[in-house]
Amino acid sequence: MSQNQQTITLFFSTPVQFKLLQLHVMALSANKAKDAARWADKLGVDLSSTWNDESWFNHSFSVGNGHLSIIVDTSTREGLPLAPLAELFEAGVIIGAAVDVFYDQVGEHAAYFFLSNRYTTKDAFLEAIPEAASAVEDYEASDSSYDKFLDKPIPKMMAGLKAQQADAEAAVVVMREMAREFMLTKKSPETILRHMLVRAAFVRGLFHGVVFTMLTILLFKGFWFWLLLGIAVTVALPIFYVHQITSEDSSDDDADESADGQDEEALAQAK
Structure with a gap:
């Protein structure tokens, strides 16, 4: 060993x-x-x-x-x-x-x-x-x-290394999840990754909304106002984060299609 x-x-x-x-x-x-x-x-x-x-x-x-x-x-x-x-x-x-x-x-x-x-x-x-x-x-x-x-300082070094390890472990989990989903659904890795990013964005938005609601209720007066606002934020943030992911994917697809079209046009002119 x-x-x-x-x-x-x-x-x-x-x-x-x-x-x-x-x-x-x-x-x-x-x-x-x-x-x-x-x-x-x-x-x-x-x-x-x-x-x-x-x-x-x-x-x-x-x-x-x-x-x-x-x-x-x-x-x-x-x-x-x-x-x-x-x-x-x-x-x-x-x-x-x-x-x-x-x-x-x-x-x-x-x-x-x-x-x-x-x-x-x-x-x-x-x-x-x-x-x-x-x-x-x-x-x-x-x-x-x-x-x-x-x-x-050493304490900051420790925190940085711990964060690196957490990122590495998270990456391993993502790869395993992608492999498992690929075996079950036979979808392309790109499609699976997009679905996972959407799910992660939804969960992140939900988490941020709940944290916002709890903090505002604890820190500010007006329980019902902050509760209703927090519920609205909790609903809106996941939609916003998911929209960011999907819009980025659409932009990438449009850019790829534009590049492909330019390549085809250049080839036609060369002929």
Whole structure:
């Protein structure tokens, strides 16, 4: 079974924070829950839930000159350890972190750098923490798909990645639905997609109408007025959204027909 390996190298705000996290990780590694909790209280951060999560396994750690590296194996679906990094940054425990990931399925490494709770480049990272050079000199460039998150706070990066995952899962659901409907109806994929877009537009309009009705009733005086207006909006919005979809389809069809006519005219003139 394929699995990735993450090496999480942490750089600290103070020597005291360095020592406290080292003791916390040592206790976690030795399965000494009480000691781990005691050091976590002093540190202000508890990594036990992340450490003991089933997504992390084969834990180990090493200590260097002013830095601590946590090495874990993960599934190939596991993302970067953004949540624990954000927690360490927000508690003032670390000033920087570098994550080297070995992607087993492709046999390649990629590195990701974080500074003051933001995703950053290797150059910016080393400029801020020059003493980290020896620890991360072999770390290769990160995946370019993360470039959109450069200089953004880790929490925003987490939200963006979560939205990307939701979009990808939604796309998979749409493809499965299209395949199922194609098998049942034998309609063309284009026709099926149009029907699905119309249904989605109807549901979106209905949802927006209900939300509008609830908010206006709660926020403004005049219950019956806003209720009746909300019902009207709830009826009108689905029709409006569906009309937008169908009118766009009609425009596309007209444009295609116009282009076909121009092509035929050009061919006739050429003859």
